[in-house]
Each structure stands twice: as structure tokens, then as C-alpha cells.
Amino acid sequence: MNGLAGEERAFLETIERGPILDRTLAWSEVNSGTGNIAGVTAMAGLLADAFAALPGEIALAEPAPVEKVDAEGRPRPVEAGRHLVLRVRPGAGRRVILTGHMDTVYPASHPFQHCDWLDADTLHGPGTADMKGGLSLLLAGLAAYEQAGPTLGYDVLINSDEETGSLSSAALIAELAQGKLAALTYEPALPGGIMARARPGxxxxxxxxxxxxxxxxxxxxxxxxxxxxxxxxxxxxxxxxxxxxxxxxxxxxxxxxxxxxxxxxxxxxxxxxxxxxxxxxxxxxxxxxxxxxxxxxxxxxxxxxxxxRPPKPIAAPTERLFALVSRAAADLGEPMTWQDTGGVCDGNNIAACGVPVIDTMGACGGAIHSPGEFLLAGSLAARARLTALVMYRLDRHGAPV
Ligand SMILES: [Zn+2]
Missing domain, CATH: 3.30.70.360 (Alpha-Beta Plaits)
Structure with missing residues (x-):
């Protein structure tokens, strides 16, 4: 971590793996398949309690109406859970948006419901990488940033329907993205810190x-x-x-x-x-x-x-934001690479609003959307430090232009 300034070390040292891992384990045991409304409602409650540790106002936003065509060809309303919004320093001149999702792809009836350790670092469990671990380290990273004399404002949006296309939260994403200087989204990175670059629509x-x-x-x-x-x-x-x-x-x-x-x-x-x-x-x-x-x-x-999901090609402001994130990762001793992916996420919708977004800021892991999903626990504190450092450098040095 030779690239860090003294004042950066001070707030980064407040980050500990224990509480991040404990929350990840607890949250992964709560089934929050997108269609399990009781489950996503329970998750929203746990998240609201945990994120109350940050300054700002927490609200639960009602889902927008969504229809799905049934087997008889008739559009039917689809139920969705509420979305969590935390607004911190809404009056600040420079603001960031950070997004994640509380839902998973595993319905309440799915056999994959519990966590177990494959080895000392590999936690196997539903939603561990995608993205309960990412939500937990996001909270830790922001809590550390709050120790650093912050001036940036930010909104945190955690939606309940990302895995089915964010249809009931798309308008909320677009509204909150407006005017933000950068966006960070907590989808998992691949082992070795491989980050997603361009995404198709x-x-x-x-x-x-x-x-x-x-x-x-x-x-x-x-x-x-x-x-x-x-x-x-x-x-x-x-x-x-x-x-x-x-x-x-x-x-x-x-x-x-x-x-x-x-x-x-x-x-x-x-x-x-x-x-x-x-x-x-x-x-x-x-x-x-x-x-x-x-x-x-x-x-x-x-x-x-x-x-x-509109296509997410990479424009120059996003290249510069990635350079800032990549430099921060290198300074933390966790170098990263960047490659295109076939997956889509809320980063697509944010990019369509003209806001540069890095959308794999979450934990490192793999086999997501399958019963083999795993999280590398060693990445939890490392990635929380990355969030804290990126926020701090955006604050002190501004968005890369
Ligand atoms: Zn995800």
C-alpha cells in the first residue's frame, strides 16, 4: 500500500473484515428471490437498519407498476418489493450515486438457501457474491469515508428487482442518476479483480x-x-x-x-x-x-x-473513472484488469443517463446465478477499502475530466 497518503491510511484502517463478513452471512441466509415479496421486504428492513449507521435519510420507495404477459396472452400485474433510497448531504454541490440490489435469482422454493465454506476463503452461498457481500462492503466503505471529513453528497439506491430487469425501479434509477458526477455499482468482480467493461443491452x-x-x-x-x-x-x-x-x-x-x-x-x-x-x-x-x-x-x-437495458459502450469519462478506480486498487495492493462482458445490470441504465459508471465494485466471486455461487471472503475488506478510497479521491481531487 505504498501509494497511499498518510491521511488515507488513517480512515482505511477503520475497516475490519469481521462485521462485513457477519452481515454477509446473515443477509445470505435471508431468501430474497425477486418474486419473494416477504423475503425482499425482510431484506429491505435489515438493510434500512444497517445503513442507518450512515448520516442521511433512508426511505423505502414504492415499486412502479409492471406487467407481464401470462400463458393466455394477457398482461398481468407483477408484484415487486420496495426499493431502499438513502440520501446523504443532498445539498452538496458534487454528488455520487451508489447502487446495488437486494434481490437474488433464487426463489423461496429453490434448494440453494444456505452458506457453507469450501475452504478458508471461499464462502459458497446464495447471493453471497451477487450481491449481499457487495452491499455489506459498500456500507463499510461509506462508513470509513464518513471518517475522512467528507464533502461529497451521495445517494445509495438498493432496488428489489434487478435480477428481473429493474422494471419497477428503472425510473427511480434514472431520476437519482441525474446530475451525479460518477456512479458505483456493486455487482461482483471476477476472482483476481477482473472488472466488467462494456456491456451489451x-x-x-x-x-x-x-x-x-x-x-x-x-x-x-x-x-x-x-x-x-x-x-x-x-x-x-x-x-x-x-x-x-x-x-x-x-x-x-x-x-x-x-x-x-x-x-x-x-x-x-x-x-x-x-x-x-x-x-x-x-x-x-x-x-x-x-x-x-x-x-x-x-x-x-x-x-x-x-x-x-440499453447497451453500455465505454466513453472517455468512464475510461477516466476506471483509471481513478484502477489506480486506487493498485495503491491498495490489489491491481485490477478490465474486460467486456455479456451480462447486463443497472450500470447499463445509469450509463444511458450519461453518468460514468463502474459497475463491478462489489466482492470478488463467481458461478453467480447457479447453485455453485461463491464469494472470496478476503475481498470483502479489500473492496470496502477500495470504495472508501475512491470516494475520498473523488472528493479531494474531483471527477477525472
Ligand atoms: Zn447482481
Whole structure:
């Protein structure tokens, strides 16, 4: 840690691994799958209690209304938990946003519910890396920064629906990102401190195909087979994948008994465009395929959904923010590297607001979104120090311009 100034060492020394690990273990034992409203509500309560150690005002924001198309092709409201917002020094001229999520991908019914140690440093457990550990070290990092005579203001947003696309929190993210000089998001980094660089965009869609039913034997020619049309649409969309655009037809629902031409099918699919031009091309692919299939099969097609995660290419201000973070990591003796990833997160939405964002400020770990998820416990205090030092240097030296 030779690159540290004396006053930097002083507040960094207040960070201890014990409380960060204890919170991580306790929070990982609370199931907070996105759809487990009781679970995310319990997590929101625990987080509100813990983050009350910081100055500022904590509020729980109501989720925005969200709909999802069901198997009958009808939009249905989706329940979501409330989102935690902490505002510290809201009157400060220079402000930062720090974001995380309290939800995980594991529903209450999932067998993966508890933590165990794979070795002295490797904690295996649901949501350990993604991102209970990240939330815990975020708190420790901010608490240490508060010891350093802080002048920056900041908002902390911890949403309850990140793993399903942040549909009920997207407007809140955009509102809180406005006017911020930088954003830090607490998704996990890979072992060895590999940070995410550019991210593609992502959109989830449901195409509701409505045909006409008829008897399968007596007058099938009067029918318009919605299932076959949906399958054709899946094929055409899939054929459009290329470098810069992934397409995943994921599920077809609907159909009818064997003696009936089906009049309803719902095709669910995901598309990930790499850059803004790819996003425009992806939208054109959908429009063309839908029009062609509707005409060829004489069916009606209504597409629900959209590109809720815009692509996150890397612009110069983000390069400079990464340089600041990377320098801080090196000064702490934890050098990092930066590489592109296929995943998406709230960093996409923040970048779309024109705010430079580093979105893998959380713990180091891996196998996320699987029963093998693990966290490297040694990264907890190290990454808390990184947050404290980055905040301090943004405060003293300003955002890199
Ligand atoms: Zn995550």
C-alpha cells in the first residue's frame, strides 16, 4: 500500500473484515428471490437498519407498476418489493450515486438457501457474491469515508428487482442518476479483480400470436395455426443473430388439444444488442419478422416488452473513472484488469443517463446465478477499502475530466 497518503491510511484502517463478513452471512441466509415479496421486504428492513449507521435519510420507495404477459396472452400485474433510497448531504454541490440490489435469482422454493465454506476463503452461498457481500462492503466503505471529513453528497439506491430487469425501479434509477458526477455499482468482480467493461443491452419480449381455431380433421383449412406461426417467428428471429446481436427464443406457451387448430401462442424471447446501432437493427429485425409472419400465416401478433437495458459502450469519462478506480486498487495492493462482458445490470441504465459508471465494485466471486455461487471472503475488506478510497479521491481531487 505504498501509494497511499498518510491521511488515507488513517480512515482505511477503520475497516475490519469481521462485521462485513457477519452481515454477509446473515443477509445470505435471508431468501430474497425477486418474486419473494416477504423475503425482499425482510431484506429491505435489515438493510434500512444497517445503513442507518450512515448520516442521511433512508426511505423505502414504492415499486412502479409492471406487467407481464401470462400463458393466455394477457398482461398481468407483477408484484415487486420496495426499493431502499438513502440520501446523504443532498445539498452538496458534487454528488455520487451508489447502487446495488437486494434481490437474488433464487426463489423461496429453490434448494440453494444456505452458506457453507469450501475452504478458508471461499464462502459458497446464495447471493453471497451477487450481491449481499457487495452491499455489506459498500456500507463499510461509506462508513470509513464518513471518517475522512467528507464533502461529497451521495445517494445509495438498493432496488428489489434487478435480477428481473429493474422494471419497477428503472425510473427511480434514472431520476437519482441525474446530475451525479460518477456512479458505483456493486455487482461482483471476477476472482483476481477482473472488472466488467462494456456491456451489451438486453430486451425481453413476449409476442402474443392470435390465429383462428378449427377442427383438426373436419375443417383445418379454416383454422390459422398460432403455434406454427409462433414457431416460424422464433426461427426468423433466431436466424437474425450475428456478431453484435444475440437472439434467444426461450419459450412458447399456448396451443390447444390435439383435435383443434390452436388459436393462441405466446413466444418469449431475449435479444442483446452490443451497441446503439445494433439496438436499432434489433428493433428492425423484430418489426420485419412480425410483419412477415403475420402476413404469411394470416395471424395477428402483438409484441409486449422492450429493450429495458440499453447497451453500455465505454466513453472517455468512464475510461477516466476506471483509471481513478484502477489506480486506487493498485495503491491498495490489489491491481485490477478490465474486460467486456455479456451480462447486463443497472450500470447499463445509469450509463444511458450519461453518468460514468463502474459497475463491478462489489466482492470478488463467481458461478453467480447457479447453485455453485461463491464469494472470496478476503475481498470483502479489500473492496470496502477500495470504495472508501475512491470516494475520498473523488472528493479531494474531483471527477477525472
Ligand atoms: Zn447482481
Amino acid at each position: 438486453s430486451g425481453n419480449f413476449a409476442a402474443v400470436v392470435t390465429g383462428r381455431s378449427a377442427h383438426a380433421g373436419r375443417n383445418p383449412e379454416d383454422g390459422r395455426n398460432a403455434l406454427v406461426a409462433a414457431a416460424d417467428l422464433a426461427q426468423r428471429l433466431h436466424a437474425a443473430r450475428r456478431d453484435g446481436l444475440t437472439v434467444n427464443p426461450a419459450r412458447i406457451e399456448g396451443g390447444a388439444p390435439n383435435n383443434t387448430v390452436p388459436d393462441l401462442a405466446v413466444l418469449h424471447f431475449n435479444m442483446r444488442p452490443r451497441g446503439p446501432a445494433d439496438l436499432a437493427a434489433a428493433q428492425a429485425v423484430i418489426d420485419t419478422a412480425v410483419a412477415d409472419v403475420a402476413a404469411a400465416h394470416q395471424v395477428a401478433i402483438h409484441v409486449h416488452g422492450g429493450f429495458s
